[in-house]
Amino acid sequence: MRRLAFVIPLVVFIALAIFLAVGLTRDPREVPSPFIGKPAPSFKLERLQEPTMAFGPAEMKGKVWMLNVWASWCVACREEHPVLVEFSKRNAVPIVGLNWKDTRESGLKWLDRFGNPYALSVFDGDGRVGIDYGVYGAPETFVIDRDGVIRYKQIGAITPEALDEKILPLLKSLGA
Amino acid sequence: MKRLAWTLLFAAGLAFGQASEIAHPDPAVEARLKALAEELRCLVCQNQTIADSNASLALDLRNEIREQVAQGKSDDEIRAYMVARYGDFVLYRPPWKSTTLLLWLGPFALLAVGAGVFAATVRRRKRESAGASESPAAERRTRAEVEALLED
Amino acid sequence: MIPELGHFALIVALALALAQVAIAFTGARTGNSALLATVRPAAIGQFVFVAGAFAALAYCFVTSDFSVLNVTQHSNSKLPVNYRFAATWGSHEGSILLWALMLATWTFLVAAVSRSLPERFVARVLGVMGLVSVGFLLFILITSNPFERLLPAAAEGEDLNPLLQDPGMVIHPPMLYMGYVGFSVAFAFSIAALLEGRLDAAWARWSRPWTLAAWCFLTVGICLGSAWAYYTLGWGGWWFWDPVENASFMPWLVGTALIHSLAVTEKRGTFRSWTVLLAIMAFSLSLVGTFLVRSGVLTSVHAFATDPRRGIFILLFLVLVVGGSLTLFAWRAPRVGLGSGFGAVSRESMLLANNVLLAVAMSAVLLGTLYPLFLDALGMGKISVGSPYFDAVFVPLMAPAIFLMAVGPVASWKRAALPELWVRLRWALGVSVVAALAVPFMRGKVTPMIVFGIWLGFWVITATCAQVIQRLHGSPQPTLGGKIAAQSRSWYGMVLAHLGIAIFILGVTLVKGYETERDLRMSPGDRVTLAGFDFAFKGTKQLPGPNYSVVQGEFEVSRGGKPERVLYPEKRTYPVSGQTMTWAAIDTGVTRDIYVSLGEPVGDGAWGVRVYHKPFVDWIWAGCFVMALGGLFALSDRRYRLRKQVTEAATPAAASASA
Numbered sequence: 001m002r003r004l005a006f007v008i009p010l011v012v013f014i015a016l017a018i019f020l021a022v023g024l025t026r027d028p029r030e031v032p033s034p035f036i037g038k039p040a041p042s043f044k045l046e047r048l049q050e051p052t053m054a055f056g057p058a059e060m061k062g063k064v065w066m067l068n069v070w071a072s073w074c075v076a077c078r079e080e081h082p083v084l085v086e087f088s089k090r091n092a093v094p095i096v097g098l099n100w101k102d103t104r105e106s107g108l109k110w111l112d113r114f115g116n117p118y119a120l121s122v123f124d125g126d127g128r129v130g131i132d133y134g135v136y137g138a139p140e141t142f143v144i145d146r147d148g149v150i151r152y153k154q155i156g157a158i159t160p161e162a163l164d165e166k167i168l169p170l171l172k173s174l175g176a
Numbered sequence: 177m178k179r180l181a182w183t184l185l186f187a188a189g190l191a192f193g194q195a196s197e198i199a200h201p202d203p204a205v206e207a208r209l210k211a212l213a214e215e216l217r218c219l220v221c222q223n224q225t226i227a228d229s230n231a232s233l234a235l236d237l238r239n240e241i242r243e244q245v246a247q248g249k250s251d252d253e254i255r256a257y258m259v260a261r262y263g264d265f266v267l268y269r270p271p272w273k274s275t276t277l278l279l280w281l282g283p284f285a286l287l288a289v290g291a292g293v294f295a296a297t298v299r300r301r302k303r304e305s306a307g308a309s310e311s312p313a314a315e316r317r318t319r320a321e322v323e324a325l326l327e328d
Numbered sequence: 329m330i331p332e333l334g335h336f337a338l339i340v341a342l343a344l345a346l347a348q349v350a351i352a353f354t355g356a357r358t359g360n361s362a363l364l365a366t367v368r369p370a371a372i373g374q375f376v377f378v379a380g381a382f383a384a385l386a387y388c389f390v391t392s393d394f395s396v397l398n399v400t401q402h403s404n405s406k407l408p409v410n411y412r413f414a415a416t417w418g419s420h421e422g423s424i425l426l427w428a429l430m431l432a433t434w435t436f437l438v439a440a441v442s443r444s445l446p447e448r449f450v451a452r453v454l455g456v457m458g459l460v461s462v463g464f465l466l467f468i469l470i471t472s473n474p475f476e477r478l479l480p481a482a483a484e485g486e487d488l489n490p491l492l493q494d495p496g497m498v499i500h501p502p503m504l505y506m507g508y509v510g511f512s513v514a515f516a517f518s519i520a521a522l523l524e525g526r527l528d529a530a531w532a533r534w535s536r537p538w539t540l541a542a543w544c545f546l547t548v549g550i551c552l553g554s555a556w557a558y559y560t561l562g563w564g565g566w567w568f569w570d571p572v573e574n575a576s577f578m579p580w581l582v583g584t585a586l587i588h589s590l591a592v593t594e595k596r597g598t599f600r601s602w603t604v605l606l607a608i609m610a611f612s613l614s615l616v617g618t619f620l621v622r623s624g625v626l627t628s629v630h631a632f633a634t635d636p637r638r639g640i641f642i643l644l645f646l647v648l649v650v651g652g653s654l655t656l657f658a659w660r661a662p663r664v665g666l667g668s669g670f671g672a673v674s675r676e677s678m679l680l681a682n683n684v685l686l687a688v689a690m691s692a693v694l695l696g697t698l699y700p701l702f703l704d705a706l707g708m709g710k711i712s713v714g715s716p717y718f719d720a721v722f723v724p725l726m727a728p729a730i731f732l733m734a735v736g737p738v739a740s741w742k743r744a745a746l747p748e749l750w751v752r753l754r755w756a757l758g759v760s761v762v763a764a765l766a767v768p769f770m771r772g773k774v775t776p777m778i779v780f781g782i783w784l785g786f787w788v789i790t791a792t793c794a795q796v797i798q799r800l801h802g803s804p805q806p807t808l809g810g811k812i813a814a815q816s817r818s819w820y821g822m823v824l825a826h827l828g829i830a831i832f833i834l835g836v837t838l839v840k841g842y843e844t845e846r847d848l849r850m851s852p853g854d855r856v857t858l859a860g861f862d863f864a865f866k867g868t869k870q871l872p873g874p875n876y877s878v879v880q881g882e883f884e885v886s887r888g889g890k891p892e893r894v895l896y897p898e899k900r901t902y903p904v905s906g907q908t909m910t911w912a913a914i915d916t917g918v919t920r921d922i923y924v925s926l927g928e929p930v931g932d933g934a935w936g937v938r939v940y941h942k943p944f945v946d947w948i949w950a951g952c953f954v955m956a957l958g959g960l961f962a963l964s965d966r967r968y969r970l971r972k973q974v975t976e977a978a979t980p981a982a983a984s985a986s987a
Contacts, residue, residue, distance in 0.1 A: 264711045
């Protein structure tokens with residue numbers, strides 16, 4: 001019995017090592033969204049290109065759509081943008097852009113320069129709507145279903161792999 | 177009281193957060209903000225509270241808290257607001273949940289285990305001390321051996 | 329040329345380390361004296377080449393050789409020379425080379441200083457240390473080569489992170505690493521003892537000075553890190569329970585248990601398995617800490633840039649070293665047998681309680697640090713565990729240990745009587761309770777935590793004083809001077825170290841309980857009052873600095889109308905990185921710190937300003953230094969100066985009286 005006690009430290013260490021090994025495959029900085037499966041928070045923001053017109057997620061009820069958070073100062077957004085532009089040409093789902101913590105001028109210039117994949121963009125200069133959606137960096141993308149429920153959040157740029165492996169199958173299953 | 181200042185220490189530091197980031201701070205509101213912000217995590221930083229961080233998101237969240245405190249929201253409501261948007265990750269004080277039971281109770285469970293080990297060891301040694309233990313002569317012999325070894 | 333020489337030196341060092349391992353274990357097993365005689369030279373040779381490699385890297389930094397990638401990424405020609413030197417360890421590659429240098433240094437010390445220990449034992453010790461060296465040198469050469477070239481060479485470097493351009497950077501990492509890595513010696517002694525099947529008082533006596541030395545370095549290293557954070561980060565915090573801080577604190581907790589456990593093994597021959605296990609744990613925690621900081625599994629302000637390959641390597645190394653040693657422990661330790669017995673109330677039982685409590689405290693810190701990782705690995709979501717958790721959990725666990733710390737030295741070995749302890753300590757208890765109530769009342773704020781903290785700190789002081797008085801009183805020497813001189817340095821070391829902890833506890837309690845701050849906007853000419861001090865803001869001016877530009881504020885501090893000093897907080901902008909740092913101005917005093925820092929300019933020459941009054945905050949670090957000083961005293965005890973021991977007609981009776 002006493003002999004067994006001497007093995008305990010080894011056993012504890014092995015368990016620890018296994019966890020550390022698994023930990024190597026995880027990203028401690030990635031914060032999963034608590035909104036998956038919950039309704040997309042409502043908002044009313046001015047459109048980027050038509051400041052007199054407003055937009056809110058209620059307008060998209062009945063459709064599957066994507067909300068993409070972007071900004072002109074965001075380097076990763078520039079990397080993601082060509083993928084989005086390509087994807088938008090397929091006209092699979094409408095993509096709404098959320099111009100986050102930016103100035104209208106820079107945002108508009110950026111779209112002119114790099115292309116506009118968005119059905120429309122809304123302007124969230126002070127980032128309040130971003131906070132409501134739990135946005136903590138750009139780019140981030142939400143996939144929202146017909147009932148206005150958030151089904152998926154892409155943290156960081158949408159890569160072609162992420163598009164093929166995660167987003168497209170999801171859109172299909174939602175009946176897009 | 178006479179101060180014995182040895183040195184004037186200068187120090188580098190990140191520009192800290194909120195020394196009067198607003199024009200007219202209300203001490204009561206700022207005190208509550210500080211207490212809340214010191215337990216909330218800045219999501220874009222490398223392990224800092226939103227009280228200590230200079231990041232733009234941290235600033236936004238501090239302002240959000242300020243507003244909510246001024247509106248009369250309770251600490252619990254403000255924390256719930258943060259958790260609803262960012263998940264439990266944003267709390268530096270882990271919540272009480274089925275998944276964190278082991279965390280909160282673990283140390284005290286370990287203490288109980290430790291107490292058990294202590295009691296078992298003492299009980300066993302008590303028995304031993306009644307029986308064989310090195311006689312003073314044996315102790316002297318061991319000592320002599322050691323001295324001899326150390327001599328070379 | 330120099331970088332290539334440095335790289336080559338590392339390869340030679342690796343070869344020598346491999347030789348060291350092979351010769352050591354073969355020699356120890358066969359008893360071949362020719363082989364045994366070669367172990368020390370091999371170890372010393374390894375040290376020479378690691379030191380040479382380190383010198384080469386340092387040379388590249390000091391001469392700003394921007395054809396070396398590491399230098400370009402972490403230095404700049406305008407950096408003052410002391411920071412150019414410190415930048416040698418300002419990166420992952422450089423700091424792991426520092427680690428290897430420290431290991432080689434301890435190896436050298438063991439090889440050079442342990443001439444009076446049995447040859448085969450020393451060979452095994454050096455063999456184990458050699459194995460660790462092999463691991464680290466391989467790690468450097470395969471994944472983290474600091475000598476990688478950048479061709480064509482850059483014209484200028486990217487500068488050392490401004491946060492690190494500080495005297496703290498010059499001394500904190502070397503001290504810390506000497507401590508961390510120093511536990512490898514105790515570890516090696518334990519493995520050697522397990523391999524030999526001999527674990528006795530002699531072995532404990534040999535291990536003790538090495539462990540004490542490592543412990544002293546680690547204490548100073550952690551203390552310096554804390555002080556540096558305090559004056560560097562601008563908001564007066566000094567401990568954040570950050571994963572990297574915890575990674576250095578856990579070996580310290582176990583190391584403290586280890587030095588106590590070694591004392592028992594040396595004096596009474598018991599706790600042998602405990603001691604061996606603690607020695608293995610202390611160094612294992614150092615290795616786990618190295619893994620945590622460099623693998624990217626945890627987020628921390630201190631973490632280095634990460635690479636999964638490095639994480640995998642360190643983890644494999646960890647599994648081999650720690651897994652191997654714990655397997656050896658599970659196999660061999662049961663044979664060691666129990667030592668002499670002791671009663672339920674005795675110095676042994678209190679030291680056992682001390683061991684258990686420190687181990688539990690360490691486990692709690694480990695649990696909190698790794699819990700987010702556990703949950704994430706199990707797919708159960710992401711949480712954060714920060715100061716609120718650790719503060720809530722750590723204090724209740726440590727408080728009993730500290731209480732016992734004052735009682736233990738007064739208790740007799742083997743069997744102590746509670747009534748006797750009560751008689752010896754009742755005055756001390758009384759005085760501490762009175763102080764615990766008086767001090768908060770005098771300061772005007774009473775909370776349970778403050779009362780408890782002050783009581784605990786005073787309890788240790790009063791009980792230690794009682795202990796000293798009783799000891800001197802009971803000493804046979806006729807004069808007080810004689811009595812004082814008759815006590816061993818080891819005993820004085822203990823007294824000092826325990827007092828150091830008391831000072832630390834008082835500092836923490838008083839500053840947390842009574843610190844005040846004001847956070848406001850000030851225009852030139854404005855005044856603010858805090859804790860009896862008046863601060864008059866005189867405005868700011870622009871100044872040039874060596875590799876930064878400065879905006880310097882001027883604050884006149886006075887008390888009761890009399891000007892006392894002027895404080896100059898600064899905002900420094902570093903052009904290369906574009907970062908702006910805040911430099912707080914601190915007026916340090918024995919009973920308080922006054923701390924002023926500038927925030928952001930709010931227009932018209934007005935600034936956001938933060939003013940702090942922190943009573944007794946420096947007692948935190950003073951306490952740590954006193955602890956380390958105590959360790960140093962214990963280290964210099966006459967029984968470790970072996971030559972002297974042999975020539976003096978030292979009787980066993982006299983030696984055991986200095987318990």
